[in-house]
Amino acid sequence: MAEVTGDQMLRILSALGSGPRLRIVASLVPGRNYVSQMARDLQISRPLLHLHLQRLEKAGLVQGHLELSDDGKAMKFYEVTPFAVSLTPQAIAKAVETLSSDVERGEGE
Amino acid sequence: MAEVTGDQMLRILSALGSGPRLRIVASLVPGRNYVSQMARDLQISRPLLHLHLQRLEKAGLVQGHLELSDDGKAMKFYEVTPFAVSLTPQAIAKAVETLSSDVERGEGE
DNA sequence: GGCACCTGTCATATTTTTCTTACACGTGGT
């Protein structure tokens, strides 16, 4: 992950440039968790958390997968991706070379 | 700059999480420049550039100072600060510990 | 059947961010 495209870097930075989302990532560092529980822990509504998680996943910072618990409930667990991005003026200059004029946050992969 | 407070990190990330602002920083890497010239180079209006530069400066990523040219014109030159922020899940977890509930972008130094 | 828990998404309102237009000021040169 040392090398990232401009679009990818922008996606990462704008995903991380938000208080709530920083907290979400931080909350997953000790270990994985499932959506409803996170919503309670972080005191935010589940639909909103869902939105934030989507954005973070699209940036490749977290990853979620559905799992069936013993009592048959479908639960979506999220965990942090072990990313490492070095933020320097030079890295930015390099990334900007491959930056699309318009970055849409949709449907990628 | 290896150690940053949560608020500072959030300010940096949200300042950098924008296409235009990434381009602005990148444009200053080769060397300093003054506002009106940058606006022409980057094809954005001067007031808007002014706004972006303020935001970047508040995050400590660029620095500007007024200078008087030979023909007496007051020109504001900007240059990049040689920052280096390492973005990892652990760094974020640490930063979040010192994150205010509400970060205002005003008046800080 | 009720209830509890889990998941997802839609429609909507609210708040921020982004950007433009228009104005203020200053200098020096024609």
Added chain:
DNA sequence: ACCACGTGTAAGAAAAATATGACAGGTGCC
């Protein structure tokens, strides 16, 4: 005086992000 160039900032429109509530589905248990 006027024009060209530089600075700053305030007001308002336009676009995007943020957040809520209501609804859909699923399972198992009393």
